[in-house]
Amino acid sequence: xxxxxxxxxxxxxxxxxxxxxxxxxxxxxxxxxxxxxxxxxxxxxxxxxxxxxxxxxxxxxxxxxxxxxxxxxxxxxxxxxxxxxxxxxxxxxxxxxxxxxxxxxxxxxxxxxxxxxxxxxxxxxxxxxxxxxxxxxxxxxxxxxxxxxxxxxxxxxxxxxxxxxxxxxxxxxxxxxxxxxxxxxxxxxxxxxxxxxxxxxxxxxxxxxxxxxxxxxxxxxxxxxxxxxxxxxxxxxxxxxxxxxxxxxxxxxxxxxxxxxxxxxxxxxxxxxxxxxxxxxxxxxxxxxxxxxxxxxxxxxxx
Amino acid sequence: xxxxxxxxxxxxxxxxxxxxxxxxxxxxxxxxxxxxxxxxxxxxxxxxxxxxxxxxxxxxxxxxxxxxxxxxxxxxxxxxxxxxxxxxxxxxxxxxxxxxxxxxxxxxxxxxxxxxxxxxxxxxxxxxxxxxxxxxxxxxxxxxxxxxxxxxxxxxxxxxxxxxxxxxxxxxxxxxxxxxxxxxxxxxxxxxxxxxxxxxxxxxxxxxxxxxxxxxxxxxxxxxxxxxxxxxxxxxxxxxxxxxxxxxxxxxxxxxxxxxxxxxxxxxxxxxxxxxxxxxxxxxxxxxxxxxxxxxxxxxxxxxxxxxxxxxxxxxxxxxxxxxxxxxxxxxxxxxxxxxxxxxxxxxxxxxxxxxxxxxxxxxxxxxxxxxxxxxxxxxxxxxxxxxxxxxxxxxxxxxxxxxxxxxxxxxxxxxxxxxxxxxxxxxxxxxxxxxxxxxxxxxxxxxxxxxxxxx
Numbered sequence: 001x002x003x004x005x006x007x008x009x010x011x012x013x014x015x016x017x018x019x020x021x022x023x024x025x026x027x028x029x030x031x032x033x034x035x036x037x038x039x040x041x042x043x044x045x046x047x048x049x050x051x052x053x054x055x056x057x058x059x060x061x062x063x064x065x066x067x068x069x070x071x072x073x074x075x076x077x078x079x080x081x082x083x084x085x086x087x088x089x090x091x092x093x094x095x096x097x098x099x100x101x102x103x104x105x106x107x108x109x110x111x112x113x114x115x116x117x118x119x120x121x122x123x124x125x126x127x128x129x130x131x132x133x134x135x136x137x138x139x140x141x142x143x144x145x146x147x148x149x150x151x152x153x154x155x156x157x158x159x160x161x162x163x164x165x166x167x168x169x170x171x172x173x174x175x176x177x178x179x180x181x182x183x184x185x186x187x188x189x190x191x192x193x194x195x196x197x198x199x200x201x202x203x204x205x206x207x208x209x210x211x212x213x214x215x216x217x218x219x220x221x222x223x224x225x226x227x228x229x230x231x232x233x234x235x236x237x238x239x240x241x242x243x244x245x246x247x248x249x250x251x252x253x254x255x256x257x258x259x260x261x262x263x264x265x266x267x268x269x270x271x272x273x274x275x276x277x278x279x280x281x282x283x284x285x286x287x288x289x290x291x292x293x294x295x296x297x298x299x300x301x302x303x
Numbered sequence: 304x305x306x307x308x309x310x311x312x313x314x315x316x317x318x319x320x321x322x323x324x325x326x327x328x329x330x331x332x333x334x335x336x337x338x339x340x341x342x343x344x345x346x347x348x349x350x351x352x353x354x355x356x357x358x359x360x361x362x363x364x365x366x367x368x369x370x371x372x373x374x375x376x377x378x379x380x381x382x383x384x385x386x387x388x389x390x391x392x393x394x395x396x397x398x399x400x401x402x403x404x405x406x407x408x409x410x411x412x413x414x415x416x417x418x419x420x421x422x423x424x425x426x427x428x429x430x431x432x433x434x435x436x437x438x439x440x441x442x443x444x445x446x447x448x449x450x451x452x453x454x455x456x457x458x459x460x461x462x463x464x465x466x467x468x469x470x471x472x473x474x475x476x477x478x479x480x481x482x483x484x485x486x487x488x489x490x491x492x493x494x495x496x497x498x499x500x501x502x503x504x505x506x507x508x509x510x511x512x513x514x515x516x517x518x519x520x521x522x523x524x525x526x527x528x529x530x531x532x533x534x535x536x537x538x539x540x541x542x543x544x545x546x547x548x549x550x551x552x553x554x555x556x557x558x559x560x561x562x563x564x565x566x567x568x569x570x571x572x573x574x575x576x577x578x579x580x581x582x583x584x585x586x587x588x589x590x591x592x593x594x595x596x597x598x599x600x601x602x603x604x605x606x607x608x609x610x611x612x613x614x615x616x617x618x619x620x621x622x623x624x625x626x627x628x629x630x631x632x633x634x635x636x637x638x639x640x641x642x643x644x645x646x647x648x649x650x651x652x653x654x655x656x657x658x659x660x661x662x663x664x665x666x667x668x669x670x671x672x673x674x675x676x677x678x679x680x681x682x683x684x685x686x687x688x689x690x691x692x693x694x695x696x697x698x699x700x701x702x703x704x705x706x707x708x709x710x711x712x713x714x715x716x717x718x719x720x721x722x723x724x725x726x727x728x729x730x731x732x733x734x735x736x737x738x739x740x741x742x743x744x745x746x747x748x749x750x751x752x753x754x755x756x757x758x759x
Contacts, residue, residue: 091667092622099668099669136511136675139513141533299534
């Protein structure tokens with residue numbers, strides 16, 4: 001009977017541990033990589049679209065069927081789902097095009113496995129334009145608007161101790177950047193600083209200030225908006241970036257943040273963090289979740 | 304012992320020998336200069352009073368009219384003020400000449416003739432590419448003088464009277480002449496300014512403007528093109544192909560694109576016609592405006608007037624609708640262009656402006672759309688008149704008897720046609736001057752025979 005109970009308890013522990021393992025598989029860098037190191041490749045790229053046809057300042061012949069091809073490449077480190085919408089072509093001249101047409105994609109990002117770096121996936125999306133009508137207007141522009149979900153991760157090396165200014169053990173300074181490694185994405189984690197506030201005799205509150213920056217050429221898009229709807233940004237709305245702490249040593253709460261002039265500082269609070277006179281270091285992973293939009297256009301001439 | 308103060312006596316002037324000699328030299332030089340000036344003045348007056356001198360001064364006066372500092376400055380000021388009121392264009396890169404230009408109006412033969420002679424004046428044209436059977440309207444007249452009641456002119460005619468010019472047919476424009484028969488009975492010497500004028504109809508000149516529309520109220524102007532990565536040379540302008548008139552189009556006074564569709568935004572179209580050749584537009588005979596079918600002229604804010612002369616839609620091709628300008632409105636517009644010699648200065652351009660209404664269906668769910676506005680205009684164009692001064696000398700009445708004999712002698716006196724080396728024009732002389740004439744001279748029994756042949 002005792003054996004059965006022990007086996008059941010062990011099974012319960014194992015099944016409850018699965019969820020953590022799932023997260024570890026999806027979030028690169030948590031805990032340790034097989035090499036024993038926790039690190040990302042880093043950078044400020046996400047999804048990069050490129051209009052392959054028509055080329056910039058190219059010619060389109062009215063006698064040939066018209067086709068638009070867009071290559072999307074995931075040059076960041078997050079898996080991403082998104083869509084590309086083609087717009088700007090006047091249906092009076094491009095009879096096969098609606099004013100706006102969209103197609104979706106799902107791409108893995110680049111990743112490091114042992115010592116090998118695997119590049120991110122790419123896909124070519126094509127849109128059939130049908131017959132080109134000739135008329136007085138000869139010069140046109142076509143735009144490919146790419147919107148996608150993305151995540152940027154950062155591994156933080158925090159120092160936990162009861163006495164923040166104690167000279168013993170790991171040191172806490174207000175300006176020290178505790179980012180150990182950050183993944184590549186269009187929104188980057190440029191700097192994180194920490195503070196310790198004593199709560200009671202056995203716990204402290206950890207406060208993290210996370211500096212976030214839009215480091216690519218596009219703009220943050222609203223996570224809740226339909227990515228396959230062609231519309232301009234609405235005045236007054238500023239999309240949010242969700243911030244979350246993973247494997248925090250206590251109960252972590254972060255407020256969503258909105259960029260102003262491409263930058264913002266997110267604040268996270270972890271309370272009920274156990275602390276003693278002896279300091280210790282704790283690795284925490286911070287996750288930024290957001291949607292991003294980038295537009296590529298080419299001008300061409302109909303001959 | 305006190306120091307002696309130096310005595311203050313005037314310093315004696317030292318005059319060198321060279322300086323003594325230069326005084327008479329200066330005096331002589333001054334006298335010579337005065338004499339030269341007097342001689343120049345006397346000879347100058349005499350030359351101005353001579354036939355050749357008088358004609359030359361008349362030519363200089365005609366030429367100087369173009370460079371009158373008062374009218375020139377006024378024109379420059381007008382050009383500067385137009386920067387804000389005409390819509391600029393982008394010049395076409397094509398280097399071909401187009402159209403017909405009135406280059407010159409020159410006399411064939413002498414400018415000083417006896418009364419009773421026939422004068423001939425040649426129209427010179429510079430014809431560009433692609434001209435086909437373009438009818439020209441020519442005029443030849445004596446400036447400030449009513450030819451019909453003139454006491455010096457008997458008849459004026461243009462040969463051929465209604466030429467049609469084609470690029471591929473140089474003969475169609477190389478032998479156009481104005482003939483002027485002077486009256487024999489002239490009591491006194493007469494100086495006349497003979498004027499040649501050329502005008503033509505320029506039909507269906509077109510201009511178009513690429514236009515972007517959006518409902519994005521955040522990214523406006525240059526920010527819109529940056530956001531979408533559209534490489535446009537701002538402001539977007541229509542193309543000018545070196546026609547007589549520069550046809551400019553704009554979407555607002557500042558011509559800022561894209562056009563925003565939404566409440567509190569007021570779209571418009573502006574059209575400017577600016578003279579660019581050496582002449583003026585005497586009349587705009589027709590003008591039409593073509594807009595995408597989703598756009599119409601706002602008749603409440605832009606009723607038909609000389610500012611927006613367009614009436615109701617006159618035609619629709621499905622995707623575009625066309626508005627024609629009301630002829631009565633166009634007829635109210637004054638001439639514009641270069642007006643040297645006119646009593647009142649002319650404006651160099653004319654401007655139109657209409658408010659529009661745009662249906663947001665033009666976007667069709669797209670964040671932006673592009674289309675075009677286009678204009679077609681026809682007008683009568685007149686080149687600036689070109690003037691040639693001539694002098695007609697009366698027959699000598701005191702030598703009537705001898706004149707009769709002389710006339711008989713003159714009619715029987717031989718005359719020679721000479722191709723002048725300097726001017727490459729034919730003239731009739733009483734003898735063949737080989738220093739002046741090129742090649743051999745033609746021989747004629749009389750001066751009138753020679754002149755008749757030279758004119759032909």
